[in-house]
Amino acid sequence: MTSAEVYLKLENLQKTGSFKPRGAYYAMWKKFKEGVRWFVAASSGNHAQGVAYAAKLLGAKATIVMPKYAPITKVVATQGYGAEVILHGETFDDAYEKALQLVEEGAYFVHPFNDYDVIAGQGTIGLEIIEDLPNVDVVVVPVGGGGLISGISIAVKSRNPHVKVIGVQPKGAPAAYLSYKEGKLVKVERINTIADGVAIKRPGDKTLAIMRELVDDIVLVDDFEIARAVFLLLERGKLVAEPAGALAVAAILSGKVDVKGKRVVAVVSGGNVDMSLLATIIRRGLFLEGRNVRIRGLLPDRPGQLKRVVDVIAEFGFNIVTIEHVRSNPLVHPGMAEVELEIEVPNREAALRMLDKLKERGIMFKLLHPGEWLEARGVH
Amino acid sequence: MTSAEVYLKLENLQKTGSFKPRGAYYAMWKKFKEGVRWFVAASSGNHAQGVAYAAKLLGAKATIVMPKYAPITKVVATQGYGAEVILHGETFDDAYEKALQLVEEGAYFVHPFNDYDVIAGQGTIGLEIIEDLPNVDVVVVPVGGGGLISGISIAVKSRNPHVKVIGVQPKGAPAAYLSYKEGKLVKVERINTIADGVAIKRPGDKTLAIMRELVDDIVLVDDFEIARAVFLLLERGKLVAEPAGALAVAAILSGKVDVKGKRVVAVVSGGNVDMSLLATIIRRGLFLEGRNVRIRGLLPDRPGQLKRVVDVIAEFGFNIVTIEHVRSNPLVHPGMAEVELEIEVPNREAALRMLDKLKERGIMFKLLHPGEWLEARGVH
Numbered sequence: 001m002t003s004a005e006v007y008l009k010l011e012n013l014q015k016t017g018s019f020k021p022r023g024a025y026y027a028m029w030k031k032f033k034e035g036v037r038w039f040v041a042a043s044s045g046n047h048a049q050g051v052a053y054a055a056k057l058l059g060a061k062a063t064i065v066m067p068k069y070a071p072i073t074k075v076v077a078t079q080g081y082g083a084e085v086i087l088h089g090e091t092f093d094d095a096y097e098k099a100l101q102l103v104e105e106g107a108y109f110v111h112p113f114n115d116y117d118v119i120a121g122q123g124t125i126g127l128e129i130i131e132d133l134p135n136v137d138v139v140v141v142p143v144g145g146g147g148l149i150s151g152i153s154i155a156v157k158s159r160n161p162h163v164k165v166i167g168v169q170p171k172g173a174p175a176a177y178l179s180y181k182e183g184k185l186v187k188v189e190r191i192n193t194i195a196d197g198v199a200i201k202r203p204g205d206k207t208l209a210i211m212r213e214l215v216d217d218i219v220l221v222d223d224f225e226i227a228r229a230v231f232l233l234l235e236r237g238k239l240v241a242e243p244a245g246a247l248a249v250a251a252i253l254s255g256k257v258d259v260k261g262k263r264v265v266a267v268v269s270g271g272n273v274d275m276s277l278l279a280t281i282i283r284r285g286l287f288l289e290g291r292n293v294r295i296r297g298l299l300p301d302r303p304g305q306l307k308r309v310v311d312v313i314a315e316f317g318f319n320i321v322t323i324e325h326v327r328s329n330p331l332v333h334p335g336m337a338e339v340e341l342e343i344e345v346p347n348r349e350a351a352l353r354m355l356d357k358l359k360e361r362g363i364m365f366k367l368l369h370p371g372e373w374l375e376a377r378g379v380h
Numbered sequence: 381m382t383s384a385e386v387y388l389k390l391e392n393l394q395k396t397g398s399f400k401p402r403g404a405y406y407a408m409w410k411k412f413k414e415g416v417r418w419f420v421a422a423s424s425g426n427h428a429q430g431v432a433y434a435a436k437l438l439g440a441k442a443t444i445v446m447p448k449y450a451p452i453t454k455v456v457a458t459q460g461y462g463a464e465v466i467l468h469g470e471t472f473d474d475a476y477e478k479a480l481q482l483v484e485e486g487a488y489f490v491h492p493f494n495d496y497d498v499i500a501g502q503g504t505i506g507l508e509i510i511e512d513l514p515n516v517d518v519v520v521v522p523v524g525g526g527g528l529i530s531g532i533s534i535a536v537k538s539r540n541p542h543v544k545v546i547g548v549q550p551k552g553a554p555a556a557y558l559s560y561k562e563g564k565l566v567k568v569e570r571i572n573t574i575a576d577g578v579a580i581k582r583p584g585d586k587t588l589a590i591m592r593e594l595v596d597d598i599v600l601v602d603d604f605e606i607a608r609a610v611f612l613l614l615e616r617g618k619l620v621a622e623p624a625g626a627l628a629v630a631a632i633l634s635g636k637v638d639v640k641g642k643r644v645v646a647v648v649s650g651g652n653v654d655m656s657l658l659a660t661i662i663r664r665g666l667f668l669e670g671r672n673v674r675i676r677g678l679l680p681d682r683p684g685q686l687k688r689v690v691d692v693i694a695e696f697g698f699n700i701v702t703i704e705h706v707r708s709n710p711l712v713h714p715g716m717a718e719v720e721l722e723i724e725v726p727n728r729e730a731a732l733r734m735l736d737k738l739k740e741r742g743i744m745f746k747l748l749h750p751g752e753w754l755e756a757r758g759v760h
Contacts (some may be wrong), residue, residue: 012618069697072726073671234658238392238651240618271618276672276701276724278614279662282655291453292656317449321656328708344656346452 002252004259007136009129012241012271016081018197019122019269020050023147024110026121028054031108037061040107042092042099044070045197046270047112052083063102065095071274113147114204122148126155129265136163137262142247142269143167143176143218144198146207152267153214166257167211167218168247170195170226176203177218180211194223194277197244197270219256224288226250230278231285233268242273243281290348292321294340295355297365301327301337309339309363316354319344340368382632384639387516389509392621392651396461398577399502399649400430403527404490406501408434411488417441420487422472422479424450425577426650427492432463443482445475451654493527494584502528506535509645516543517642522627522649523547523556523598524578526587532647533594546637547591547598548627550575550606556583557598560591574603574657577624577650599636604668606630610658611665613648622653623661670728672701674720675735677745681707681717689719689743696734699724720748 011019024047028039037060041051044066055062062083066075067090075085088098103109111118125148129139139156141149146167153165169177172193178186179202187202203211211218221229226243229250233241241249248266251257257264273281286292299305306325313320321342332338345351351367358365391399404427408419417440421431424446435442442463446455447470455465468478483489491498505528509519519536521529526547533545549557552573558566559582567582583591591598601609606623609630613621621629628646631637637644653661666672679685686705693700701722712718725731731747738745 017618076726231655234620235655238397238620240614240620275611275615275662275666279659282659282662286655346456 002259002264003261004252005263006252006259007133007263007265008237008239008249009125009265009267010239011125011267011269012239012245016046016049016053016077017270017272018046018050018242018245019125019148019267020046020112021053022124023115023118023121023151024050025054025057027110027115027117028058028060028108030117032058032060036108038063038107039110040065040099040102041110041112042066042096043112044074044092044095046272047110048074048078048083049081049272051110052078052081056082063107065099065102067091067095073274111204113145113150114206115147116206119147119151119154119207119210121151123151123155125267126152127159130156130159130163133263133265134160135263136265138164138166138257138259138264139267140166140168140248140251140257140264141267142195142198142244143169143211144173144200144244146176146203146211148267148269149215150207150210154210157214164216165214166251167215168251168256169198169218169220170244170247171220171222173199174220175201176208176211177220179203179208180215180218183212193226193243194281195226195243195247197242197272198247219251221247221250221254221256225254227281227284228288229253230273230281231289234278234282235285239268240271240273240278241268242270243277245270286344290351291344291346292342293345293348293351294342294368295351295365296338296340296368297363298332298336299339299363301335305337306339308361309341309358309365312354312357312361312363313341313343315357316345316350318350318354382639382644383641384632385643386632386639387513387643387645388617388619388629389505389645389647390619391505391647391649392619392625396426396429396433396457397650397652398426398430398622398625399505399528399647400426400492401433402430402504403493403495403498403501403531404430405434405437407490407495407497408438408440408488410497412438412440416488418443418487419490420445420479420482421490421492422446422476423492424454424472424475426652427490428454428458428463429461429652431490432458432461436462443487445479445482447471447475453654491584493525493530494586495527496586499527499531499534499587499590501531503531503535505647506532507539510536510539510543513643513645514540515643516645518544518546518637518639518644519647520546520548520628520631520637520644521647522575522578522624523549524553524580524624526556526583526591528647528649529595530587530590534590537594544596545594546631547595548631548636549578549598549600550624550627551600551602553579554600555580556588556591557600559583559588560595560598563592573606573623574661575606575623575627577622577652578627599631601627601630601634601636605634607661607664608668609633610653610661611669614658614662615665619648620651620653620658621648622650625650666724670731671724671726672722673725673728673731674722674748675731675745676718676720676748677743678712678716679719679743681715685717686719688741689721689738689745692734692737692741692743693721693723695737696725696730698730698734
């Protein structure tokens with residue numbers, strides 16, 4: 001698929017489901033040695049669980065502040081590591097303010113990325129990559145605030161400066177990408193991506209400086225490319241990656257990184273994806289791969305008409321997922337019913353052959369492309 | 381969750397997505413040394429890909445016969461390993477007949493389980509388990525025809541006769557279970573389970589004899605228990621297991637195997653699950669865990685009524701998945717509309733608190749249990 005030798009570094013199988021405990025533990029262990037016994041973080045994501053888990057290992061107290069509407073699964077998972085969870089405010093900024101308040105009361109604030117010790121901890125991934133695969137050519141890394149790629153690039157390049165390190169961000173949350181390209185901290189106000197794990201408004205000054213010095217390039221992928229990567233990792237890799245965790249694979253699959261003939265490591269940085277979202281990504285993946293299609297047409301509103309359609313589908317051995325048969329749409333000619341079916345097919349070409357067969361029998365249906373499907377509903 | 385130390389043997393991450401290449405390769409390699417250059421199998425499942433992949437490694441020809449309506453993904457995957465795929469007949473028995481015809485033409489038939497060399501190949505899993513975890517107490521293994529558990533139990537018990545080996549079958553396909561319990565080959569005519577990878581009508585005479593001698597017990601799990609195990613492996617383990625591959629985990633989670641305080645290995649035998657089925661299992665898993673609920677009630681068919689319901693849901697911070705608002709149901713009192721919502725909630729108790737709040741405001745909705753949900757639709 002890529003004409004390259006691609007290895008996956010599976011941080012989704014790491015404790016807590018992401019790479020986060022590496023940096024959190026190292027930074028907190030150093031502070032613990034200095035006498036700190038209470039840590040605080042503001043996060044409803046992987047960082048929360050990383051800090052909670054690290055505190056548990058150290059035997060320290062962790063308080064995690066999350067916005068009030070944080071997903072309950074994240075709250076429960078974080079509490080599961082023994083951390084205290086405070087739900088505060090509507091937004092992440094509110095939670096952050098609350099966390100700073102706790103710092104005044106004596107807690108140590110663990111930054112998710114803009115901290116040299118956190119960066120050093122994430123760097124252990126780079127050491128492991130070089131240890132396992134000394135002759136690697138390219139390492140591709142998801143980027144949010146830049147802590148992960150900073151640590152990896154320092155570790156990898158100190159061992160072998162010829163290895164290329166490429167970062168990947170989502171198009172809908174390109175703060176580190178823009179900052180890297182423009183050479184100054186850029187804040188992105190509007191963020192819109194399924195890759196919530198890297199949906200960060202601004203990278204750190206420390207991480208930006210390291211990325212500018214050591215990272216060879218940062219590229220962007222869109223949510224469709226991310227969803228396809230998650231789908232491929234599931235179906236072929238038998239692995240659950242969260243959207244942010246699949247960024248590197250998405251960049252390689254969509255040709256955003258030149259890997260031809262090379263030995264490439266894609267860091268799969270996490271696997272904490274909401275199960276409802278995963279189900280949605282699977283259904284979308286089946287559409288993007290042309291293995292589920294939607295077809296639509298009008299039928300005379302008489303007994304036996306739908307059967308004629310269903311018969312053809314059965315002749316082709318295809319599986320019907322849903323049928324919508326609407327006779328009450330006031331926009332449709334009276335006496336006709338609007339019918340839309342979702343069908344599992346081998347591929348889009350096979351679906352077109354089936355439509356030809358329907359046509360032969362006088363039934364005019366069309367294949368809906370995702371755009372058309374939205375348009376047919378008046379959504380643009 | 382189990383009061384035990386549970387290890388997973390991840391054959392879903394094996395080449396071709398299941399343990400099958402182990403046995404196929406060893407059996408075929410022996411025949412290849414004797415001069416055989418053409419192998420045939422009748423299978424649309426994991427065995428097909430195991431034989432195809434083994435033939436590719438050996439540089440031999442493989443012909444795989446599948447029934448005409450075999451899933452196209454299986455056909456493509458098998459062809460992807462260089463095998464010739466023949467689609468023949470309506471059922472597996474038809475495909476088997478065709479395969480025997482090819483044997484007359486000179487091909488060697490690779491049996492999926494009732495073959496000592498195939499069994500020996502699967503046994504390598506047992507050797508690896510003992511090597512990695514010499515002090516294991518119990519090994520739990522999915523059972524279809526019995527090849528996998530036969531190989532594992534020979535290997536494990538020859539190294540350490542004190543290790544218990546427990547088999548697991550689905551309630552809907554209990555042929556090996558019944559044969560094991562009754563001490564003779566029992567054929568099950570009607571098979572009904574989501575665990576298609578072990579949906580076998582009858583075990584082999586060789587595997588039955590080995591199981592009777594070495595396997596300590598075989599237990600049954602139902603499809604709900606299997607679905608929950610697949611869901612748990614996905615959400616917590618970040619791993620895709622096919623339903624048959626999750627049997628051992630299902631048995632441990634549902635308390636069918638006594639593991640308390642023990643060191644247990646669950647063999648996750650494969651990960652080749654149809655992606656549509658996986659999406660369905662996720663949705664079902666969310667229901668079984670009480671994290672998605674359906675509620676249903678009647679509202680006066682006047683503007684603003686639905687908003688009152690939606691407002692309460694928003695107050696609780698819950699997420700609406702679907703709304704069905706039907707005013708045309710002739711069974712419902714005129715002037716009323718029937719409304720059913722699917723909602724993401726933290727748990728069933730939280731959903732009940734929300735229903736209490738609706739009640740306070742004079743809106744009577746009820747929580748639908750899966751059975752009721754079917755009943756409400758006249759399905760029993």
